[in-house]
Amino acid sequence: MKKFSLTLVLIGHFLVSTKSNAQENYMNYHSKVIECEELIVEGKYTSAINKFDSLFNQFNFLFLRDIKVATELSAYDNDYKSGLNFVRLGIKAGWSLESINKNKNLQSLREQPEWAKLMSAYDSLHKTYLSKINFQVKEQVHEMFKKDQKKAFGALLRIGQKAKRRYSQKKFAPHSEQQLEKLEQILNEYGYPGERLIGNNLWGSVILSHHNSISVKYNSKDTIYAQLKPKLLNALKQGEISPYELAQIEDWRIAGLHDHELTSYGFLGAIPDDTVLETVNKNRANIGLRSIDLRNELIDVENETGMDLHLPKGWRNGKITVANRP
Template sequence: MNQLLTLYLLLNALRVGAFHPASLPGQADQNDYTTYHQTIARAQQLIARKHYQEAFALYKQVFDGYKFVFSRDYKVATQLALQVDQKQQAFTYLKKAIATGWTLSDLKKNALVTTLQGDPQWRVVEQQYDSLRALYQNGGNQDVRARVEKMFKKDQRKALLALFRIGATQERYAEKRFAPHSEQQMTQLLPIIDQYGYPGERLIHNGYWAAVMLSHHNSISKAYALKDTVYPHVKPKLMKALKSGQLSPYEFAMIDDWYMAVKTNGQETHFGYLSSSLTPQAKVKVDQCREAIGMSSVETIRLLADLQQQTGFNCYLPSNLVKKIGTAE
């Protein structure tokens, strides 16, 4: 249950050499987002080394090749456009980012983006903000969104109750009270996945709710995880959702690494999402797993974290991921 408490607090805190990039092969297969994410990961390598022009070209290729684009990538492209003196493109991507969820209050926290406020086009953005915001709020499958949001709020209330318990009482609560609740949640979530696909950013314009519920389910206790049949059943569906663009690599990594951490007492990880240190051998395996789903390597993430501190350039990665993972003996 300690893991469940940690996860509850963490998730609420989140709310929120020469390199030759490979080109997308012609017009990308819009049904396969593996290439999308791997190309973005290559662009992040370039950003980490301040090769902004080359990175910007890769982002534009992705946008041209795929119908659906994750909001995070429009945010990054807005900053890249500014770095390569493409102000008009910056405003174009800024509007797209707002239409996919970026709030005016959040974008004003970005020091690079706020440099646009002195341009006459900024007033146009402010005038169009409500209509752009409505595209995000009213888009997607509204019925599924409402159902998943209701489940998420119920999940948060149940998880919050764990905060008032300590020690063995937490463990009993997790297995006797939270587990039955979570199983009931899964009986509602899995049919949604089967009928509509994974309810993430693409389907319901929210990539947080379902990922939190699945992560909570995976963090009940080691004893529960060892006998659980839900996650082994749903994991192939999540892999399919990754490929179709319904689930981001970051959400999948969080869900999967909570399962691995709880099941193995923190001894094993696939993506290093929760890791503070890794042995050199484990780091190699983590980077291989990350590459397969289109996540940046441990080293690239370290460089991006440094870049953000130095310049303010923000790749909008999950805060638990933007950290320096140490080397364990």
């Protein structure tokens, strides 16, 4: 059995942001993204590109991940006009020049006559992205994140599960409670500090995941996260937090409380049978996240085509399996 203790959350990268619009329900946004992904699995690439294009015209804020998928799909399908348009949208949503240049799957777009003109407009387009970032909150949350990483690292230095639990409960828990108090203040005043607000979807989710993984004893009695959860669900509807972040934050809590034997969304913990799989898929659908089977089918598409469909792979690099399946 895998013992649970405070775990240092690995660092990755995601970018983008803009101010919340109360009239937009991002549950509708995420359901449309899933429809695009279903078309991709069916090999209906042109239909998926058209649906992405329609979706991007309906919402004020766009998650960069989805723009990247639409761009790669367009390049693969030789729809260069759509691909170049999506690159333009991506730059306005925070797609860095370095990331664009390193993406080998965009080579066919680079060969288009319009590419040089588009790249020459990069700085101007990027200003749109910068104008929507709250840099004051970004710096505050970044400092909180660095402090959190440093404090969490202390648990890794302890030898033995008993010492790790003691450190987590005596040293990390008081620190984490202060962190969540500050996070709630930011939530109340500005909204959730994620991709939309500060151009980063890692820092806030790591702080919350750390809190949810202190120890079984602590988290079974914790009420602080429970008070924050309704605000996180509201942030999901506002497009301030993505389904991926929320799912991993929640999975740390469930897995931690049950020695990694249970899972809510399939990122952490085990899926022992189809009955649990059905529950996991319902949980995923409730927050706008694709089913496990669709995720696995998208990985097949990646392997067959070489496209990067930007599936979260921090905790699950391959397919998410069901234990009783062959």
